Amino acid sequence: MSKLRHLGMILILVVFTTACQPAAPPVTPPALPSTATNTPAPTATLTPPPPTTTATPLPPPTLSNPAAGRAPLSVSPVGSDGALPPGTDGFPWWNDTIFYEVFVRSFYDSDGDGVGDLAGLISQLDYLNDGDPTTTGDLGVTGLWLMPIQQSPSYHGYDVVDYYAVDDEYGSNEDFLRLVEAAHARGMRVIIDLVLNHTSSQHPWFQQANDPASAKRDWYVWAEEPGPRGWQKTANGYYYALFWEGMPDLNYKNPAVTAEMYEVIRFWLDDMGADGFRLDAIKHLIEEGHAVENTPSTHAWLADFYAYYKSLNPEAFTVGEIWSNSQEIRPYLEAELDSAFEFNLADAILSAALSGRSTTISLAQESVTAIYRPGQYSTFLSNHDQTRARSQLFNDAQAKVAATLQLTFPGVPFIYYGEELGMQGAKPDENLRRPLQWTAEGGFTTGAPWRGYYDDLAERNIAAQEDEPASLLNHYRALIRLRNEHEALRIGAWQVVPTAHRSVYATLRTSDEETLLVLVNLGGKPVEDYALTLPARHFVAGTQPALLLGTGPLNAPVINTQGGCDAYIPVPQLAAYGSYILQFE
Ligand SMILES: [Ca+2]
Ligand SMILES: [Ca+2]
Ligand SMILES: [Ca+2]
CATH class of the missing domain: 3.20.20.80 (Glycosidases)
Structure with a gap:
């Protein structure tokens, strides 16, 4: 299981730098929208219930706490000092x-x-x-x-x-x-x-609940008469089981x-x-x-x-x-x-x-x-x-x-x-x-x-x-x-890039660190007439694309004075069902 087969990574490509308009001054991309709202504070106040007395006791695990002794590995995608990755840029x-x-x-x-x-x-x-x-x-x-x-x-x-x-x-x-x-x-x-x-109808709780006098009776949903859907008859009334009689709610x-x-x-x-x-x-x-x-x-x-x-x-x-x-x-x-x-x-x-x-x-x-x-x-x-x-x-x-x-x-x-x-x-x-x-x-x-x-x-x-x-x-x-x-790709902003061809999907993924263009031909035929309209304020004149996924020759965009591009065909021909990811430096 260890063969090195890695489709599309850093395949040789030829970059055609079509004439970039040198007149336009470099345009600084705008600050990205804040994403600091990912971990809302709990709004509910709550007192955890006292420890239950009905839990099935288990013998203490004989293995060490799995949180201890994690191997100090550098792991994808972030990795640091043996801890699991904490999240990127404020995202969880x-x-x-x-x-x-x-x-x-x-x-x-x-x-x-x-x-x-x-x-x-x-x-x-x-x-x-x-x-x-x-x-x-x-x-x-x-x-x-x-x-x-x-x-x-x-x-x-x-x-x-x-x-x-x-x-x-x-x-x-x-x-x-x-x-x-x-x-x-x-x-x-x-x-x-x-x-x-729900539990299994074979769960001991439900077995006990079948007895109307049991303390477990009220752990399930009972009625004298059935409702329209999901009610199961027993000798002692009806119980509610939305999905199946063997899974009482x-x-x-x-x-x-x-x-x-x-x-x-x-x-x-x-x-x-x-x-x-x-x-x-x-x-x-x-x-x-x-x-x-x-x-x-x-x-x-x-x-x-x-x-x-x-x-x-x-x-x-x-x-x-x-x-x-x-x-x-x-x-x-x-x-x-x-x-x-x-x-x-x-x-x-x-x-x-x-x-x-x-x-x-x-x-x-x-x-x-x-x-x-x-x-x-x-x-x-x-x-x-x-x-x-x-x-x-x-x-x-x-x-x-x-x-x-x-x-x-x-x-x-x-x-x-x-x-x-x-x-x-x-x-x-x-x-x-x-x-x-x-x-x-x-x-x-x-x-x-x-x-x-x-x-x-x-x-x-x-x-x-x-x-x-x-x-x-x-x-x-x-x-x-x-x-x-x-x-x-993980936490970057996302936006659609308009294209002239209905089979072509194009989006930008942008973070503080990088700008990526995702390009997919959803159709079963190669496509050439798909000119993209790159949004303003994302690119600087002279930017060069590199292919992270997919193969083919590449064109550089001609960046306009607004920091976008009016008609850009990065890959001269998109293969049928082809996927491409471009990175702009
Ligand atoms: Ca087995
Ligand atoms: Ca690996
Ligand atoms: Ca329920």
Whole structure:
């Protein structure tokens, strides 16, 4: 897994310096807009509940605190004195992070039982990030989101029976501590899925709650008569289970439930060393009458929750699954959650890659940048609940376009495991979550995989794509490396550059340090007549572009007296589905 295949980096290029107008005086770019509003102070006051008496006691971990003894590495993207990168220019650390969503069951199996496990994930971390920013044979991601790892009767884990224990099939709590230590040593943070809305119907709490006389009765939502949707009949009344009868909703109007979950949160942050949480189905937390999403009670609960987890660890990060439009997501990001997945944007990226129309994505991106605080949202193409990105597109070239659109945009990018290979899959859910395709034979397990591989395994696998310079995997590696190395891609300002061709996407990413031009031909034909209008006050006469991604001859812009350029064709011909990133000195 260590072959040096790095698409597009510093490829030889020829710079044609078309006559720059020497008359124009150098123009100083304006100061960038302030971005100092990223970590709002909690607005809610809160007294953490007293320690709960119902938490399942665990033996103390035998491993050292993973926060201690981190190897002193220089890690991407920033790295300093052994600490994990703190963030750039006042932005929080998550804006320097590229997350990778891992379904542990499908990533790598260490013991041949056909089920992926934490030991397997630890053994293959070098594929994700080897901890050495000078090597390029790893993907380079700097964060992991683990789908549920807590004890659960299901294969997916979204129905928990013990919030304090790693699922037996995945390993032990000690394995998780080892994972955090190994990931941190490579400059990767680890967040875990946290399912607050519901438990498994097999959870001891719910088993007890079936008895109307039990003290646990009021931990769930009961009624004498069913409502319109989600109510399940028992011998002793109806319980509410929005998603499935096997996942009864918890009752957060009961302070004892909140107290218990605060202890769960404390346990994973303090004792287990997790860096944060992905919050499942969080808009459904508390019902109000027939209103089952985005209720004022849910927002109020999350405001207290935010103050609580920030009091434990101000650097802890949460990203919410709020499967709604941007306007409904935005209020959650006022001191309730740190970030949330941008579903509209994901749809727009794939739609643009499919249609070849650049305004499909640039208008969606303008909307996102207008609605949120700078960078405070999470981008993705698809997740474990959706048809895989590659299966929504026609070919790998379109998948490369989608990757460029995601990874050159602000926000916190999440990559679903296998997306970097173009792994395919459509419902049912198990087929969105198949074993990772390591080799032509599979390579995920020495035994029989819990679910079969997709049928393109022989041609589409990590080993084959590592050896192919133009592969999708190597495109991802190049983009991730550039994002790790260039702060303008992570925290820089973003703006659309007008172009004369509908298939051409062009944006500027500018930070105090650098000005980058992202250029993508979304169409399947080469394009030459795409003249760009560079915005005023960004460029100085005589500026020279260099290609960070892509190949071809280059033209320098003729900078006008306003510090822009009226008609600029930086690359004489954009290849079909071609991605380019230019840096201006
Ligand atoms: Ca296993
Ligand atoms: Ca590396
Ligand atoms: Ca609920």
